[in-house]
Amino acid sequence: MAPSAQPLTTSVPDEKYANVKWEDLGFGFVRTDNMYVAKCKHGENFQEGSIVPFADFHISPCAAVLHYGQGLYEGLKAYRTEDGRIIIFRPDQNGLRLQAGADRLCMPYPSVDQFVSAIKQVVLANKKWIPPPGKGTLYIRPILFGSGPILGSFPVPEYTFLVFACPVGRYHKDNSGLNLKIEDKVRRAFPSGTGGVKSITNYCPVWKTLAEAKAQGFSDVLFLDAATGKNVEELFASNIFIVKGNVVSTPQISGTILPGVTRKSIIELTRDFGYKVEERVIPVEDLLDSEEVFCTGTAAIVTTIASVTFKDKKSSFKTGEKSLAAKLFATLTDIQMGRVEDTKGWTVEIDRSHQG
Amino acid sequence: MAPSAQPLTTSVPDEKYANVKWEDLGFGFVRTDNMYVAKCKHGENFQEGSIVPFADFHISPCAAVLHYGQGLYEGLKAYRTEDGRIIIFRPDQNGLRLQAGADRLCMPYPSVDQFVSAIKQVVLANKKWIPPPGKGTLYIRPILFGSGPILGSFPVPEYTFLVFACPVGRYHKDNSGLNLKIEDKVRRAFPSGTGGVKSITNYCPVWKTLAEAKAQGFSDVLFLDAATGKNVEELFASNIFIVKGNVVSTPQISGTILPGVTRKSIIELTRDFGYKVEERVIPVEDLLDSEEVFCTGTAAIVTTIASVTFKDKKSSFKTGEKSLAAKLFATLTDIQMGRVEDTKGWTVEIDRSHQG
The missing domain is CATH 3.30.470.10 (Aminotransferase class 4, branched-chain amino acid transferase, N-terminal domain)
Incomplete structure (x- = not known):
């Protein structure tokens, strides 16, 4: 999608809102x-x-x-x-x-x-x-x-x-779930590097890899760790979770993945739902063997992953309204949108007194 | 050294030259x-x-x-x-x-x-x-x-x-040779990354490491490869060469070190001098066992390395006017400064006809 350098137009002007469709x-x-x-x-x-x-x-x-x-x-x-x-x-x-x-x-x-x-x-x-x-x-x-x-x-x-x-609007357009490519050669981050902070140096170096995957029809890229090439780390700009039975796992914070704010929030909500959450090293095999996979991020919110393709082999996962991802998406956005009471103290209301 | 944001002053104005001391x-x-x-x-x-x-x-x-x-x-x-x-x-x-x-x-x-x-x-x-x-x-x-x-x-x-x-003026102030720290934990580049091109993303991520080494009294940092942590790669912004007998070695271009223009030129001049030049993987031990070490770069030109410190052990090398580095520095700068005939076709003269 080309960036929109100009405000979008609308035929319904409204003083309360900018002129956006x-x-x-x-x-x-x-x-x-x-x-x-x-x-x-x-x-x-x-x-x-x-x-x-x-x-x-x-x-x-x-x-x-x-x-x-x-x-x-x-x-x-x-x-x-x-x-x-x-x-x-x-x-x-x-x-x-x-x-x-x-x-x-x-x-x-x-x-x-x-x-x-x-x-x-x-x-x-x-x-x-x-x-x-x-x-x-x-x-x-x-x-x-x-x-x-x-x-x-x-x-x-x-x-x-x-x-x-x-x-x-939505960051990922794929409403039926993302189809990821697990990148087998190019790494996003390495131990002692800047993968654990939101440094601008983490992004452009993997644009080419992301563009190639998109040209092949994939929604996004899942990167593996640079030290061994065996364990999953994160997508271009979101964290990953896998679900098997009552256990939800996500890569541990070890300096090479971003400590996402949404990741942290989702871990807490998932535990509230009664799941066991493990922050650990996740071999690719564990991902392929899981029942459900989703990613999280400020832009991605909680997005279901329909499939991953690793070395030309595609594995599919549970999607749809009964998935844990759907339940977490609803719960998180209910809090973010102020549709339910925020018992976590996560939201901050802005009023006019903050101005200036 | 603090950057000079203003032209330096001089008491001898000259139309041909800017007002610089x-x-x-x-x-x-x-x-x-x-x-x-x-x-x-x-x-x-x-x-x-x-x-x-x-x-x-x-x-x-x-x-x-x-x-x-x-x-x-x-x-x-x-x-x-x-x-x-x-x-x-x-x-x-x-x-x-x-x-x-x-x-x-x-x-x-x-x-x-x-x-x-x-x-x-x-x-x-x-x-x-x-x-x-x-x-x-x-x-x-x-x-x-x-x-x-x-x-x-x-x-x-x-x-x-x-x-x-x-x-x-000179990039390195140490006229008697640099004293390098071989960095044992932090890597500069990794396979599939951007170490082989002059990406801005290669530099700030190792500033902290460079600043810490300088605070410890070192002139610069020598980084090891991320894949094994056993082989030398390059300094913050210059390539490295080691000399033993009639053999001069420098890390091979493999995607994690910068293909320096000075590096390439020095390889050719060294061969002209009758040395054998090997572009290869260089284990730290080979460096420690060498007789002379120097680094090259547009900023560094050819700079002698007096010592390297690896895991708190300091090794010293040959320096001075009889070193190969001194000979290469003289030969290269003679060409660059136009003091000798350029038989390589490396220099380009600029005249007024090039203007705008």
Whole structure:
């Protein structure tokens, strides 16, 4: 799908909403009204930034992020509820993960309070871009990067923390479940690398592999671990779970897979349902031998996996309304959309008092 | 060393030269006068770009390079000769390497002719920043990156090829030879990754390791291969060679080390000197058992390695004027500086006819 660089058009203008044909929303770039920007000099701490109109910004041709890949991103969503509230999901978790990544990539970082405040400000400043209930969500994209010039030697003189947002629909279009390719040669991450943080350096290096798999008709790629090539790790940008009987397993956090906020939430909900959840090494054979497979992520939410193809052999799994994935998707989105009481303390409601 | 964001001052103004105290030049960012910029839309080819004043430029907050690390850099140098000519060294090789990297990272790329033309234009447009003979060189930094906005899905709508230049002195300050730390845990690259191309994603992930080694008093880090942890690969940004008797060895190009232009040139010069050169797997033990060790790179040129420390044990090597490294440094820089006839066809002279 080509990114939408311009707002989609609609024939029903509405002051409460931006001029968007909500039914046509995919998962791509849509230009919205405002963004948040904060800068920080080397040796200083991030101070409160400000909301500015969404626009291209100035950067040095010698910026650290352009030459040495010093950058992180995060992803979270704002939801408009049926009763008119606006809520975000566990933003503190994204703020903490950004901090871990910044430490790994030698950057200063905003406090969790600053991070959450920035998210709230961006949501309010783009309120009319939050889709109507059931039509999508406002995807919020924080980035932190080395913006000052550096050539060869430390330190980077300036860092930028920037947050913008785009209305999005479903990330995966395959309603009947994903068909994954298990990649047998190319690895996503390796021990001592950056696979455990949301570093920008994790993504482009596997674009070619993802594009090739998509050209072959697959929905996404499931990567194996670089150390042995025997164990499943994660998809391009989501975590994986397998189900067998009363046991649900997911790869353990060991530095090569991303500690997903949705992953963490799904582990808790699955235990609430009475399943045993194991975070462990998962050989490909265990995946192939499982009854049900699904992936999780802020973009993917909970998405059923219909099949995996490993070395040209396709294995299929349980899908449909009676799957655990369907039950987890319903439970998680009920909480995220504010349709049920949040007994976990996961959601944060945004009101006008957060503005500015 | 802190980067120099402002031109260094001098008390001897000279129309031929920029206002730089050449003796104080290190290897860091210095703002010069002009840069080259070319853009390319998805599905099109790069057309001729143009020289514009060096300045911060506009980029989308959702640019591919900022979120997914889609970027490459190159590095080469322009030299001012004693007899007043300006020459560059094997720019076609950098152009070809940029193309290989662009293919790996799913980007279109300039032709080698466009690349070399851009380099020449940047050198001429910053001519007064080329240090006097013997005082340094003009380091030229091309970058190619995804500049268009993308969120989650292909394609990237726009790419930018940009070239700027900074006068530089020596990269390594250690005149008596480098003292390296052989890193035993953190790897730089892994099979199927991007170690074999000059991807921006290769650098920041090992900054922390480099900074820790420097804080311990080491000059640089020597990384081992990720697959076995037993074989030497390269330094942070230079290739390594070992000498034993009449045999000079360097790690083979296998996808995890950068195919350096200086590496390639040094292999040829070493063979001219009558040595046998082997490109092969080099176990750490072979390095420790060698008589002389040196590293090569556009920034490093040829730099003697005085010692390596592996698991707290330090091994020392031959240094000084009678070393092979010293002989290779002299021969290579004689060619690069135009002090001897270039019988290899490696140097390209720039004259006014190349301008814009």
